[in-house]
Amino acid sequence: QKEVEQDPGPLSVPEGAIVSLNCTYSNSAFQYFMWYRQYSRKGPELLMYTYSSGNKEDGRFTAQVDKSSKYISLFIRDSQPSDSATYLCAMRRNQAGTALIFGKGTTLSVSS
Amino acid sequence: GAVVSQHPSWVICKSGTSVKIECRSLDFQATTMFWYRQFPKQSLMLMATSNEGSKATYEQGVEKDKFLINHASLTLSTLTVTSAHPEDSSFYICSARPPSGRNQETQYFGPGTRLLVL
Numbered sequence: 656q657k658e659v660e661q662d663p664g665p666l667s668v669p670e671g672a673i674v675s676l677n678c679t680y681s682n683s684a685f686q687y688f689m690w691y692r693q694y695s696r697k698g699p700e701l702l703m704y705t706y707s708s709g710n711k712e713d714g715r716f717t718a719q720v721d722k723s724s725k726y727i728s729l730f731i732r733d734s735q736p737s738d739s740a741t742y743l744c745a746m747r748r749n750q751a752g753t754a755l756i757f758g759k760g761t762t763l764s765v766s767s
Numbered sequence: 768g769a770v771v772s773q774h775p776s777w778v779i780c781k782s783g784t785s786v787k788i789e790c791r792s793l794d795f796q797a798t799t800m801f802w803y804r805q806f807p808k809q810s811l812m813l814m815a816t817s818n819e820g821s822k823a824t825y826e827q828g829v830e831k832d833k834f835l836i837n838h839a840s841l842t843l844s845t846l847t848v849t850s851a852h853p854e855d856s857s858f859y860i861c862s863a864r865p866p867s868g869r870n871q872e873t874q875y876f877g878p879g880t881r882l883l884v885l
Contacts (some may be wrong), residue, residue: 663808689873698773698860698876699811743810754801755874761808 658682661744661758671767674731678744678758681725685756686749688720690729693741693760702742703729734765770794773864773877780851781885787820788880790861796841797863801874802834805858817844853885858882 661678668674676690687706691699703718705711705727711718715755727746731738741760747753770793780786791842792798803811815825815836823836835847844863848855858881862874 661810687873691876696858696879696881697877698771698862701873701875704873754813754816757810 658756659744659746659758661761663759663761665762665764667764667766668734670734670736672765673735674734674738674763674765676729676731676742676744676763678727678746678763679725680727680746680756682748683722683725684748684758685746687747688718688727689745689755690716690718691743691745691757693743695740699743731763734763735767736767739764766767769863769865770847771861771875771877773861773880775880776878777881777883779883779885782806782852783850785847785849786851786882787845788859788861788882790844790846790877791865792842792863792875795863795865797844797865800837800844801839801862801864802844802846803860803862804861807809811860814846831848836872848882851882853884856882857882 658678685709690703692702693699705718705720708720708722715732719728741762744758745755747755772791774789800817802814805811814829816824817823817836817837818836825831838844858879860879862876864874
């Protein structure tokens, strides 16, 4: 079993839809959880960053972490065509110097 | 957010030549930088962790003599692909960890360098 699992999609939705992206993980030591957005042929861009469990909201984006289920989610409200990209979840342990472990990424396409 | 740059953005070279890629953190000092490789439709694969003033730590399966990393200053790390071969063609991305107090637990990525070895 991989440490981080993420459905690669592709996921296609109409403009204005609510999008739900998810990752599961197996290592209970993960404490820091991030979502990155990557446009084609570009480097990943940090979207959301969460420590431990709970919700975090930033504009149209909401990140949720459920450590008991080892499950994290990113919700996008009122999706726009400009949201079309690959979304990568990433996480790491609470230990200085450890690297991020990434999911494979989910490709999202929002049509106008 | 923090800004990380990479140069060049793309490079085409002949098999057997060496290619150097630069990664710079433009608005913060980064004691730790990371180098990743990404193949088409695949996730980022960590190659090595670069710490300023010390030797890089390579992930299992990554040849340290082929992928030379130098973290000479707090704002610059370089990756040199030596004797490049077509199978080294990939998208190379660096990231930098900001200093404490500024989302220190995450990383900021450069725009990537696309390498094509003919």
